[in-house]
Amino acid sequence: MKKYDTPLIDELEKGPWPSFVTEMKRAAKNNEMANDALGHLEKCYKTRVGYWKHGGIVGVLGYGGGVIGRYSELGDEFPGVAHFHTVRINQPSGFFYTSAALREICDIWDKYGSGLTNVHGSTGDLVLLGTKTEALEAVFAEYSSRGWDLGGSGSALRTPSCCVGPGRCEWTNYDTLDLSYALTQEFQDEIHRPTFAYKFKIKMSGCACDCVASIARADMSIIGTWKGNIEVNQDEVKNYAKKGMDINAEIVNMCPTQCISYDGKELKINNAECSRCMHCITRMTKALRPTGERGATICIGSKAPIVVGSLLSWVIVPFIKVEPPYTELKDLIRKIWEWWDDNAKPRERIGEVIEMKGMRSFLEAIGQSPIPQQIKEPRKDPFMFYTEGDIAAFKAKEAEEKKTGKFKF
């Protein structure tokens, strides 16, 4: 039932793009909380400020996260949003659902919450927007008894997420759906009980297209790659040419390593020089496909601008096999967390700690050797640390050279 006049946000029901205001009104038909959320939002539009308070500590017994406390400063004026907590439901890998599963989620939410959702939140959870403190235990019992658990929040491992992977993509280099599920199950404690210095996100993409933006917004980005050659189907190359593709302009000239040639008949790839950027494969998916050993590149540290500027993830492990039960990867993650835990101040993301403490300290702690694939270019300043061990190794190498009469650089 209509409770408030909302002339400003009504403007956002006009035009062709689907309207979130229409969604809020749809929920408000049978829900007082959603109704008050509409009135509350109209007020924000009128005054051009928000009225939500900082999150409070609310949750379910035994968990330190998964629910984000949300209270309005205007609880007296809009009692339906006085408490308006968010519940994060851990999504299934790849956001695949059946109608039966989603109907169940909706029915429970209508019973206890505002009827409003985000499908999905930025991290990947199915987000239920707006419920009261006293409903939280019931909400959790209803969902968990039916096989749904809460996702992460606060200074914890956040709900891992992945691209569609082998579910519906010919380019994936590992099973992103399975790895996402396996890591989520392995690290339930780290998701539900915040013990980290700050948040930690893991995102998994099957190839360098990076459809979940892992390189930009995951403390740990796991990006699929391969080591073998790109197999060329020359008949399909001819078909692309026949259909009007200018192969020299669109493929050969756009290859970043200039490792492709085309003489009007045959496409040739100098595979040794290919950097696996995926451009040619995505443009000619019927003609080109990777072969040989598959795995992933592990990058670390990306985050948004707060506090001292955005970071993109840095390559730390250029190639790792990604096969169940993923023991090597799980061990690596535990080593990364241990170093982070030893070195971080509160609210420091791992990328920031690596910047402070130095990449060497981090790489040594997780057992990775330096390798040129990790860098864009070597350092350009002469201010280096030398350990006693480093110098001893340089000297030992020189002693060896004197014996053999051959320099090794």
Add this chain to the structure above:
Amino acid sequence: MALPQRKTDIGPPHYKQFLPPVIQKNYGKWKYHEVIDPGLMVHVAESGDKLWTVRVASPRILATDTIREHCDIAEKYCGGFFRYTTRNNVEFLVSDEKQVEPLKKDLAKRGFKMGGIGAGISNVVHTQGWVHCHSACTDASGLVKAMMDELMPYFESKRLPSKVRLAVACCVNMCGAVHCSDIAVVAVHTKVPVIKHEDFKNMCELPTVIGSCPTRAISPDPANKSVKINAEKCMYCGNCFTVCPPISIKDPDRDGIAIVVGGKVSSLRTSPKFSKLVIPYISNEPPRWPKAVAAIKHIVEVYAKHARKHERIGEWIDRIGWERFFSLTGIDFTFQCIDDFTFMRDTMRTSATFKW
């Protein structure tokens, strides 16, 4: 009625039960796909089996009744199987070709908008805004709606040189990958925060507040049992407000939005890139943000006219140079576009070669 027995640490349901039979059968054995139109693609497996995907837009905030409508549609045409995408679209997964046209007709009749696949504009990644966040200095959902109403042709039909990924962040926390988008809006504060000293000692931790400031503008104020902010150093990021509620940074007349361009996350052709600032300030103008929307549309149109096929906005600008981007778009170049935070040494020009 008694509540059912709760369970803890069970994690999400296993994804396999949500995969349609055609995916179960061809899992990891896809051969290629073709984009038939911006709302429809087909994936073909090694076995010859085909899976059609019809993609529709969603405003991300969904009423449960709308999700039920998705369920109704999926039950009618897809055996109940469907999925959502990382950019908040809905994808109906059809294994019987004969169902594709009836599904599209039904979706159109119900008012769903199909599109978003391939070299155009897909749905917008965005944050909570005034709908549900304490830190928001504008509304993200409203901005997205206003932008996409104007850009609708690029979602449904019109093609661009490459995909253009849009994002909206309602504050500089930038939840979502706003900082690596082709074009993104980020809402900004522009004034030094005001501190309610009398509440500070009860609600805030001194070292945390001092440590929260990226420019070291905050120092102790023992007389007030609080802190003080050096106005010459403050860049209005609002991180102090995040850790200390009595520090207020909201100001309806001064809060505004900035536009950044040229970011990407894929490694296709060139490495992932951050988005860069081109328009430092537009007043916050709900409910339709006309100037911000016009600016975004203008940048898209200039890109469409000048970029080469497959070039993302950032790649196009790298080729033509930033001075050319500013001259082609007619956007005023301002002091805010010159980095004076952490990236100056990497972003100033260090050669005497450029265009006029």
